[in-house]
Amino acid sequence: MTNHILTVENLRARFQTPDGEVEAVNDVNFHIDPGETLGVVGESGSGKTQIFLAVMGLLAKNGKATGTVRYKDKDILNIPSRQLNKIRGVTMSMIFQDPMTSLNPFLKISRQMTEVLVEHRGMSEGDALKRAINMLDRVGIPGAAQRVHMYPHEFSGGMRQRVMIAMALLCDPEVLIADEPTTALDVTVQAQILDLLRDLKKDFNTAIVMITHDLGVVAGLCDRVMVMYGGRIVETGSVRNIFYDSHHPYTEGLLKSMPRIDTASEEHMFAIPGQPPNLQNLPQGCAYQERCAYVMDRCCVSRPSLFGFDDGRASACFREDRQ
Amino acid sequence: MNAIRKKKNVPILSVRDLKVHFSLPGKGFFGAERQLKAVDGIDFDLYPGETLGIVGESGCGKSTLGRAILQLIPPTDGQVVWLGRDIVGAPHREMQPLRRDLQIIFQDPLASLNPRMTIGEIIAEPLVTHKSELGKDEIKARVKRMMARVGLLPQMINRYPHEFSGGQCQRIGIARAMILEPKLIICDEPVSALDVSIQAQIVNLLQELQREFDLSMIFISHDLSIVRHICHRILVLYLGNLMELADRDSIYANPKHPYTKALISAVPIPDPEIERTKERIVLTGDLPSPINPPSGCVFRTRCPFAKDVCATDVPTVDTVNDHHQVACHFHERM
Ligand SMILES: Nc1ncnc2c1ncn2[C@@H]1O[C@H](COP(=O)(O)OP(=O)(O)O)[C@@H](O)[C@H]1O
Ligand code: SF4
Ligand code: SF4
Ligand SMILES: [Mg+2]
Numbered sequence: 211m212t213n214h215i216l217t218v219e220n221l222r223a224r225f226q227t228p229d230g231e232v233e234a235v236n237d238v239n240f241h242i243d244p245g246e247t248l249g250v251v252g253e254s255g256s257g258k259t260q261i262f263l264a265v266m267g268l269l270a271k272n273g274k275a276t277g278t279v280r281y282k283d284k285d286i287l288n289i290p291s292r293q294l295n296k297i298r299g300v301t302m303s304m305i306f307q308d309p310m311t312s313l314n315p316f317l318k319i320s321r322q323m324t325e326v327l328v329e330h331r332g333m334s335e336g337d338a339l340k341r342a343i344n345m346l347d348r349v350g351i352p353g354a355a356q357r358v359h360m361y362p363h364e365f366s367g368g369m370r371q372r373v374m375i376a377m378a379l380l381c382d383p384e385v386l387i388a389d390e391p392t393t394a395l396d397v398t399v400q401a402q403i404l405d406l407l408r409d410l411k412k413d414f415n416t417a418i419v420m421i422t423h424d425l426g427v428v429a430g431l432c433d434r435v436m437v438m439y440g441g442r443i444v445e446t447g448s449v450r451n452i453f454y455d456s457h458h459p460y461t462e463g464l465l466k467s468m469p470r471i472d473t474a475s476e477e478h479m480f481a482i483p484g485q486p487p488n489l490q491n492l493p494q495g496c497a498y499q500e501r502c503a504y505v506m507d508r509c510c511v512s513r514p515s516l517f518g519f520d521d522g523r524a525s526a527c528f529r530e531d532r533q
Numbered sequence: 534m535n536a537i538r539k540k541k542n543v544p545i546l547s548v549r550d551l552k553v554h555f556s557l558p559g560k561g562f563f564g565a566e567r568q569l570k571a572v573d574g575i576d577f578d579l580y581p582g583e584t585l586g587i588v589g590e591s592g593c594g595k596s597t598l599g600r601a602i603l604q605l606i607p608p609t610d611g612q613v614v615w616l617g618r619d620i621v622g623a624p625h626r627e628m629q630p631l632r633r634d635l636q637i638i639f640q641d642p643l644a645s646l647n648p649r650m651t652i653g654e655i656i657a658e659p660l661v662t663h664k665s666e667l668g669k670d671e672i673k674a675r676v677k678r679m680m681a682r683v684g685l686l687p688q689m690i691n692r693y694p695h696e697f698s699g700g701q702c703q704r705i706g707i708a709r710a711m712i713l714e715p716k717l718i719i720c721d722e723p724v725s726a727l728d729v730s731i732q733a734q735i736v737n738l739l740q741e742l743q744r745e746f747d748l749s750m751i752f753i754s755h756d757l758s759i760v761r762h763i764c765h766r767i768l769v770l771y772l773g774n775l776m777e778l779a780d781r782d783s784i785y786a787n788p789k790h791p792y793t794k795a796l797i798s799a800v801p802i803p804d805p806e807i808e809r810t811k812e813r814i815v816l817t818g819d820l821p822s823p824i825n826p827p828s829g830c831v832f833r834t835r836c837p838f839a840k841d842v843c844a845t846d847v848p849t850v851d852t853v854n855d856h857h858q859v860a861c862h863f864h865e866r867m
Binding site for chain 1: 590591698700701728729730731732733734736737740755756757758759761762782785795796797799800801802803804805807808809813815816817818819
């Protein structure tokens with residue numbers, strides 16, 4: 211008996227397109243425990259978002275997910291949306307880079323927030339409104355009692371982001387999936403939102419998935435990290451493993467190419483050469499071969515599988531001598 | 534004084550008391566017209582071969598300042614002295630030849646390229662406009678040479694922008710801006726939309742081009758860690774006003790303005806131990822509206838150090854030393 215709150219096994223997501231099949235997510239396995247924060251990093255198009263859209267049953271129409279997704283002990287992959295709606299947005303919420311993906315532009319915030327509470331918590335309209343105002347206040351929206359009656363477009367970008375977070379938190383979710391929630395925001399507002407997420411973890415033991423390309427955000431917030439490349443996990447481990455003792459050449463490259471504000475500048479920045487791979491046209495063998503400084507003959511023939519170590523870390527690279 | 538200014542002490546560009554105010558219709562039918570002060574009195578010099586970073590939160594006036602320098606937005610007041618001559622209000626006929634020397638690169642690489650033109654046509658366009666005497670073959674040869682220089686395969690000359698990745702589109706934008714061998718390039722958030730691994734490639738390319746062509750650059754960004762790597766000097770802007778202007782090492786090692794301190798401390802550092810223990814200055818709230826900016830110091834509503842005098846007196850831009858200016862009543866204590 212484990213106490214994983216979310217378990218994902220052999221998850222795959224494929225899309226049918228006029229140009230052929232896109233294998234966006236392949237053989238993804240992971241789990242999250244209560245109160246834990248998992249960072250998911252990788253370049254755009256590496257499959258980060260699709261994993262969690264699949265988990266939430268939100269893949270685009272041309273997409274299909276296979277494998278196992280369990281919320282506690284309950285299988286939830288591909289169950290009817292009537293059943294999924296009892297979990298989605300209630301005990302498991304997702305927030306996005308663009309708040310307008312979850313906000314209805316034509317409805318006042320009050321209406322959008324109270325609806326969920328009335329439906330899922332059986333609250334009265336009055337109590338629901340009180341809770342909505344409370345939650346807006348918690349995420350740092352000044353004058354929440356008045357602003358709850360405004361429309362989404364009447365908020366600034368940073369405030370709209372908070373409104374979306376407040377909505378996601380209304381039913382005290384046990385899992386919060388945040389997909390690049392601060393990428394479009396200024397560092398000052400990002401710092402406020404990250405503080406808010408830290409408080410959630412501390413006060414409510416909320417499990418958080420932080421999808422981001424900013425390793426600085428991961429360093430400050432996460433307990434474990436999953437590094438994605440070409441639709442697969444290439445390395446996973448504790449935050450210390452990943453930052454101080456990474457094994458995969460892509461992780462190493464990412465860390466070295468991050469500009470740092472705390473070090474004096476070098477003449478040249480380290481850059482990973484080449485382009486991220488095209489998922490429709492992946493090479494035979496390791497997806498990173500064209501950009502890898504350590505590429506060997508066998509890397510172009512077969513694909514390294516994710517190899518686990520005792521301390522919970524795993525890496526998919528032929529340089530690990532045990533492969 | 535940084536090495537570049539020591540070497541060449543005649544600025545290529547001098548901006549003096551530059552203002553850009555936009556008139557907005559009043560609220561309601563009889564409401565008085567309102568002024569949005571996007572840029573409100575900015576002074577700085579730029580030297581040949583130098584990169585000046587302009588940083589601040591979104592909405593603080595960075596892009597407007599950049600466009601006003603290029604006269605793409607008419608300034609309300611002040612001077613933009615380019616090679617000794619004020620170009621504010623210069624008639625189109627006089628601006629046309631100057632445009633060759635003054636180029637801009639935008640944030641969203643794909644959106645800034647015309648989707649119906651091949652990349653060869655896009656890169657050639659400034660040549661066709663400004664140097665039509667060159668003839669077709671020479672133009673094509675120059676386009677191919679520039680493509681190779683910025684890391685694009687010259688045989689892709691007849692492809693369309695949508696066939697390229699974000700990083701490659703930014704290379705196309707850079708090739709187009711460089712084709713006339715300008716003296717100044719304004720880069721408006723040129724890498725903000727790119728992946729980390731591609732950002733470094735583009736930053737390196739810009740730095741190489743700068744050395745090769747002795748370019749001056751204005752690098753607009755909200756990312757203070759990238760700015761630290763590419764800029765010689767940094768100007769911090771808030772609500773259209775200069776907060777601090779200093780050499781790179783000075784500003785990062787010894788920021789004097791509370792806003793600069795807050796910006797720097799908010800940038801996450803990719804090292805768990807440092808990031809979790811560093812000292813932070815957290816700003817509350819959002820940028821106030823530039824239509825109704827705070828009295829006195831514009832930063833006072835979010836400043837953790839504000840005193841009464843900050844609400845009544847506008848701080849002057851003080852010189853800390855040769856390479857450091859700051860606008861705060863209490864900078865000596867910071
Ligand atoms: N509806 C769709 N049809 C076809 N391909 C898709 C669709 N949605 C996403 N993809 C593809 O799936 C891959 C992974 O995307 P995504 O998970 O969004 O990456 P990330 O979040 O890491 O940026 C990309 O190549 C993307 O183009
Ligand atoms: S398997 Fe080979 S190509 Fe892939 S990351 Fe390892 S060394 Fe590089
Ligand atoms: S002048 Fe006053 S309000 Fe402005 S930055 Fe200095 S201390 Fe803060
Ligand atoms: Mg994504």
